[in-house]
Amino acid sequence: MSKRKMFLRMITASLLRRRSRMLIALLSIAVGAAILSGLVTIYYDVPRQMSAQFRNYGANMLLLPAGESSMTRESAENALQSLPADALIGATPYRYMRMDMVSRQLSFTTAGTDFEQVMKTSPYFHIEGSLPENDREVLLGKAVADQLGMRVGRSMELTWQAGAQTTADHAGGAEGNPEQDRQPGATLTGSAEGWQNALIYVTVTLDDEAKIKTIAVDASLQTEEFGGRTATDETFLAQFIGKSLPLTLNEAGDESGIENNSTAGSESSSESASASGIDALSGATVSSGAVVRAINEARAVQAGSAPVESKRTFTVTGILDTGGEEEDYIFMSLKDLEDMTGEPGRLDVMELSVQAASTEDLQKIADDINAGATAVTARLVKRVTRSETTVLGKLQSLVYLVTVVVLLLTMISVSTTMMAVVTERRREIGLRKALGASDNSIRTEFLGEGLFLGLLGGLLGGLLGFVFAQVISVNVFGSPITLQPLLLPATIAVSMIIAAVSCLLPIRSAVAVDPALVLKGE
């Protein structure tokens, strides 16, 4: 038998002899190793997990125009090509315009966006109602809704104006007179005071016979339930089609008006009525009259001049509650915004939610985008990435701390056990010395036992630690961890070192044994 084999035989036989005590030491090492390897696994995996969690806080990267005030959608989408596959969770375009709610003399920042993407980059959006799905629908920020007293389901009209055009320009001031403007194919706009002197605006187009072809009424300044219906009531509006100007209003008390117009009854009244008579909308006599007057006073839109403003009526489908600045905005589809303001395909910003293992990786992605694109710049949202970094930093500090404490406890446990064992084996140590064992031999033998325990404990603990990390990962983060292949060898190595260090004092004690004292017969 070789010396090495004998050495191994001696240490294993010794460990087995004191099974129960060695088991305690072994378990201490295993527990320490398990916690160490479990925490380290989580430490390396947590950034990935937390990144996923942090995506709930919204966009972590922005694409902004480089240089100019806005960028094309195309250049933004091209920039996204350089992202790693599967890294992009969401990309939401935004274009901002100032729009007015004329009736209240208020203006708001309006964002045109893609509602299908919005929830991906802003999962924290809390919406009462629902996101707009169709055109002519808006999402109001809560502050806006509160200010206007708006609720889900209501309508509102938004006006976009280019330049310094004001509504005052409408009321007269043009040359000529309304009659002259009533030409075939003309577009006329006019306004008149309706309920409580609030204005009603009307735009009509004339056909080849200078009769009304189309009509659009803006009654947003009227009471919604009454005068406001003049803008939406189909039956009411249908009356105007095909009539020639000027129009007359049939009093609402004349109930033969709207209801009987369609019957073959009173022909004489229907003749004059159908030619230019308009029945007032019941409950909205004043507003109806205003519509008629507005048309009668309507003036032609100047040929060749582009519409200097556009109005659109929207239905409020949802109210947005975030506690942030989004509450001051009105959100509509990008299409609606572009239709109203012209210049399609331009964006002010694209918010991105990007999955990356760490802030460094995220920065690299941003750098790659910037290297490839000239029209757009990518920037990290520091508020989000910094919080992520801070939380991670704190977590990592915690991991260090717990690891150190655990290793200390392991060392104390192993050290105590080994000390007891050395005391028990004093006689044996004395014998070995009497047989010629040098101090180094004694050291080596005990160290050998310690390292062996470290090896076994590290192996056991490493495996347990993996299980432990999986359990935590699944319960806390809801997803399993990725295995680090170097971790098990590293855990074993650390356990062996810890075991060795724990043995230092016991070994010192063993070496100090005096064979003469211990072997004395009497």
Add this chain to the structure above:
Amino acid sequence: MKLLEIKNVSKIYGDLKALDNVSLHVDKGEWVAIMGPSGSGKSTMMNIIGCMDKPTSGEVLLDGKDISKESGKALTEIRRDKIGLIFQQFHMVNYLTAVENIMVSQYYHSLPDEKEALDALERVGLRERAKHLPSQLSGGEQQRVCVARALINHPELILADEPTGNLDEANENIVLDLFRQLHREGTTLIVVTHDPEVAEAAQRTIVLEHGKVAREIINENFVE
């Protein structure tokens, strides 16, 4: 020729003189007993001869070389190479088998050699107990294994401390017979004992009393 020479050796612990200016010698191949009651200094003498302790003063010459001032490390080496020890309480490694216990001695000396160890067991009549643990051996059997162990590295000197103290008469005789055998082969034996019968088995007895040599007795009835 003198294998061991103790010249004016004293061992003092504070006020206590365990050994007081003791001188004695042992020739090569001699079987000497050192006898004395408890407190006579024989244990101290044993430790000094066995290189497990150093005298406070005096010289200890082993094979002509003074070992009284050697370092602990050097003493260990000398002990390992030249002296075989046998103890009253056997002192075996309780988790190793009989043959392995002998191999431990080989291990520290040079190389473990199972065949040699088995042969040693054969010599003491315990070959078939080679794989037994000490707990499975009787007192006498354990001590015989220890004799085998003491011999395995062919030491110049066998030093036995009350080798039969824990044995019954039958086993005592077996062990003493072994010693006779060893003596016939030329092994130098020093047996420290308080038992006169054990002392009488030797060629010469040195009697210690209160740390001094009281007298020496030549055993005229010694049987070769």
